[in-house]
Amino acid sequence: MNNWIEAYFVIDFISAGLLLTAVSMNALKRIESCVKAYTLNSWLLASLIFVIALMNGETHLYAAAGITVLSKGILIPLFLGRIIRKMRVTHEVEPYINNVVSLSISAVLVAVVYTSLSDAVFIEGFLKNVLQISIAVLLIGLFIMITRRKAVTQVIGLLFMENGLFLAGFSLTSGMPTIIELGVLFDVLMGVIILGIFAVQIRRTFASADLDRLNTLKG
Amino acid sequence: MTAVNTGISCFLIAAIISILPLQKIKRYTYIISSIGSLGFGLFALSIIFSAPSKLYTLNISSAFDFVFYGDALSGFFLLAISVLAFAVSIYSVGYTKDMKNPGAAGVLYNFFILSMYAVVLSGNIITFLISWETMSLLSYFLVTLQRDEESARAGLIYAVMTHAGTAFIIALFLVLYTQTGSMDLAEIKLYASHIPDTLKNLIFIFSIIGFGTKAGIIPLHTWLPRAHPAAPSNISALMSGVMIKTGIYGFIRINLDILQQSPEWWGITVIVIGAVSCIIGMLYALMEYDMKRLLAYCSVENIGVIFLGIGAAMMLKSNGLYTASSIALAAALYHTLNHAVFKGLLFLGTGSVMHATHTKNMEKMGGLLKSMPYTGLFFLIGSVSICALPPFNGFVSEWLTYQSLLSGFNSVSIASKIAAPLGAAALALTGALAAACFVKAFGISFLGMPRSSHAEDVKESSASMITGMGVLALLCLVLGIFPGLTLRVISPAVFSYTGAGIMPTGAGFLHIGGSLSDLSPAAILISIIIMFITTVIFIFIAGGKRKISYGDSWDCGIKALTPRMQYTATGFTKPLRMIFRKIYLPKRDLNISYIVKPFFLSSIKYSGEITPFLEVYIYRPLTSLIRGAARRVSILQSGSLHLYLGYILATLILLLIFGGN
The missing domain is CATH 4.10.260 (G Protein Gi Gamma 2)
Known part of the structure; x- marks a missing residue:
């Protein structure tokens, strides 16, 4: 049963998909598409966990995959969609820099991660790729947060970072104890809800969802 | 131990009731607090007269546990806190009646007192620092309890100063820890003799800055005249009466108890600091017309007196004069207790006045003695005590300080021979200035005619407020007449430092060993009473019966006397402002506009202020x-x-x- 996984490089494909969805964020112009990219990213993450569960035959990983789909793949996207409707923001992402520059920087980030982590030999095999991709996803998430103006895109960037972090943890430990995974997922869910409320509040207070206005708060 | 358990549970219960939504009975929780402080008072007495012991250990981890340790010194400070907390708690029942946020005040009040107890009972470094910080933070919140601009600013300055001080305290404890390898204060004391001299000097300097900030010595006093007026009066009484004394406690604990032997220059330094704090503190107090700021500067002065005593104790001990040294330390501790009592009384009296007149500015008061006779009487007793006049308590402790400073003549080294009498001279100057200051404070606010509408139609304070002040006023008298009793409470702590006891001969009689000085305040009181009675009798016999007729004062032919003709506080202190103008750097601004020069004026505007040179x-x-x-x-x-x-x-x-x- 494990043969097809290794034979067809399933894990590498899924990891590459994770990275691609993250990179695609640089080029997407509508907030709704960003949410879709995130949803895809989450589903890929869940399927990666599922595949590894098949490979190792550990039952708690199935549960982890299920919970990931449920929270990151369904609940959070639904919630984000609601916020976007509620805030009635324009649908453009409004980045500070254009797509070409943005994509090039992302490529540089991925390259930096690959070169700097190539010598980190504490793990071997397919998981090494997963680790590098996870860190790359994390950095791209952070980069998205830096270059986007709207509060909602910030939240999506943060969620990408979180996915990257989850993946990194997963690749290093081959599945954390269920209770920790549950805790992390619950944390993210709460975090998104709180950030959503904040975003709405920022919109209400500054009559804009742009975070630029926040520096008027400086003393 | 039952007494202390009762005490702790009383404070906790009072704090809990303060949170509950029971607006009507909230202020009566202070009665529970007063019972709690009684419990702690009894406990303090039992600690003073028993051998030093670990009271309680709470193990947190292998590296760190809460240790509470009691000896005669901590027992004495425990007693001072309890005495004042008892009276202030009774007073607070009436005082907090119209307070805006009584719940928060009640909780903070009770935990604040508990944290002060914890500071003086701490047995190791961690416990001390945590208690110390808790006390500082709680007092910060109490200072900012009245949410206005002034309180916020006062609170900020207080927080900055106190944390700067705490940084030095942490540093000195770290030095002690690295040198002795122990967290426990009693163990540190055992190994303290191995610390090299340079590091000892460093510890001494750090302790002056760290604890001096809390105590409010010049030039680290800047937070006092701001924080005390900002806090509610019952809190300022506690802060000025006992919280700043925890600085004294820490200083004595580190330099006299743990380090034991000190070079001569330490004592002389402390005497100089004490003398400067005395004089400068009192000079600034004289210029204040805000009653609470006046009292705050006056606290600086009294801390100076206490430091004079401590400095004399250190200096005399390093000269081998153990009996004289123990008298000096006894004087310092005696003045600590006295200051807690009379400064507490004065702050409570000011609180009553503010409660009735809604102003702190004494230029707007006047004639309050008629409408507030009890408050006036107690304020007068407090003023007389703080001026160190017999038969009240301030006299005894300052007399002891003089005695110890003057016995510095007997020391071997020239430096001590010079420093001691200069300290005594500074104390004498301060005494005179203090008298002027409190003649002003009492005379301007309580005598004469009402200066503004604030001072008209005022009502006497409620019964509980009067009782609270009465307790302290009575204590002023008792501590003044029975110095022997007080010294019996102080001598165990003094004995542990010098090894020489001070033997009080009788409850109301003091004899200083090795000199011809004796003091019997009781005899002074009796002679004052006899003189008073004989004078009255003499007047009646010699004067015979006379008809008493009442009329207006002579008013130089002007239609009627108005309050504006009275002596003002600013005018009263003008001569002193001229004498000490090098220190005050006064600025005055006179603006006259004429109708016909130079005879007909339309208006004169005069404004004057002094430059606080330390701040500038x-x-x-x-x-x-x-x-x-x-x-x-x-x-x-x-x-x-x-x-x-x-x-x-x-x-x-x-x-x-x-x-x-």
Whole structure:
């Protein structure tokens, strides 16, 4: 049963998909598409966990995959969609820099991660790729947060970072104890809800969802 | 132990009831607090007269546990706190009636007292620092209880000063810990003799700065005249009466108890600091017309007197004069207790006056004695005590301080022979200035005619407030007449430092061993009473019966006397402002507009102020320096969220590149 996984490089494909969805964020112009990219990213993450569960035959990983789909793949996207409707923001992402520059920087980030982590030999095999991709996803998430103006895109960037972090943890430990995974997922869910409320509040207070206005708060 | 358990549970219960939504009975919880402080008072007495022992240990982890340790010194401070907390708690029942946020005040009040108890009972470094910080933070919240601009600013200055002080305290404890390898104060004391001299000097200097900030010595006093007026009066009584004394406690604990032997220059330094604090504190108190600021500056002065005693004790001990040294330390501790009592009384009296008149400015008071006879009487007793006049308590402790300073003549070294009498001279000058200051404080606010509508139609305070002040006024008298009793409470703590006891001969009689000085305040009181009675009798016999007729004062032919013709507080202190103008640097501004020059005036505007030179020449340059540095750093803080995230990304990438390999 494990043969097809290794034979067809399933894990590498899924990891590459994770990275691609993250990179695609640089080029997407509508907030709704960003949410879709995130949803895809989450589903890929869940399927990666599922595949590894098949490979190792550990039952708690199935549960982890299920919970990931449920929270990151369904609940959070639904919630984000609601916020976007509620805030009635324009649908453009409004980045500070254009797509070409943005994509090039992302490529540089991925390259930096690959070169700097190539010598980190504490793990071997397919998981090494997963680790590098996870860190790359994390950095791209952070980069998205830096270059986007709207509060909602910030939240999506943060969620990408979180996915990257989850993946990194997963690749290093081959599945954390269920209770920790549950805790992390619950944390993210709460975090998104709180950030959503904040975003709405920022919109209400500054009559804009742009975070630029926040520096008027400086003393 | 039952007494202390009762005490702790009383304070906790009082704190809990304060949170409950029971607006009507909230202020009666202070009665529970007063019972709690009685419990602690009994406990303090039992600690003073028993051998030093570990009271309670709470193990947190192998490296750190809460240890509470009691000996005669901590017992004495425990007693001082309890005495004042008892009276202030009774007073608070009436005082907090119209308070805006009584719940928060009640909770903070009870925990504040408990934290002060914890500070003086701490047995190891961690316990001490945690209690100390708790006390500082709680008092910060009490200072900012009245949510206005002034309180917030006072609170900020207080927080900055007290944390700067705490930094030095932490540093000195770290030095002690690294040198002795122990957290436990009793163990540190055992190994303290192995500490090299340079580090001992460092510890001494750090303790002056750290504990001196809390105690309020010049030039670290700046928070006192701001924080005390901002806090409610019952809190200022506690802060000025006992909280600043925890600074004294810490100083004695480190330098006299733990380090034991001190070189001569330490004592002389402390005497100089004490003398400067005395004189400067009192000079600034004289210029104040805000009653609470006046009392706050006066606290600086009294801390100076206490430091004079401590300095004399250190200096005399290093000269081998153990009996004289123990008298000096006894004088310092005696004055600590006395100051707690009379300064507490004066702050409570001021609180009553403010409660009735809604002003702190004494230029707007006047004639309060008629409408507030009890408050006036108690304020007078407090003023007489603080001026060190017999038969009240201030007299005894200052007399003991004089005795110890003057016995510095017997020391071997020349430096001590010079420093001691100069300290006594400073104390004498301060005494005279204090008398002037409190003649002003009492005379301007309680005598004469009402100066403004604030002082008209005022009502006497409620019964509980009068009782609270009465307890302290009675204590002023008792501590003044029975010095022997008080010294019996003090001598165990003094004995542990010098090894020489002070033997009081009788409850109301003092004999200083090795000199011809004796003091019997009881005899003074009796002679005062006899003189008073004989004078009255003499007047009746010699004067015979006379008809008493009442009429107006002679008013120089002007139609009627108005309050504006009275002596003002500013006018009263004018001569002193001229004498000490090198210190005050007074500025005056006279604006006259004429109708026909130079005979017909339309208006005269006069304004005058003094320059607080310590603030202008030390604190302002310092703060502007820090502000300039902060402004340069604040370029990093652009307020842009994206830039902050950029910092994170940059850091992450750098870590990946340089940390990865």
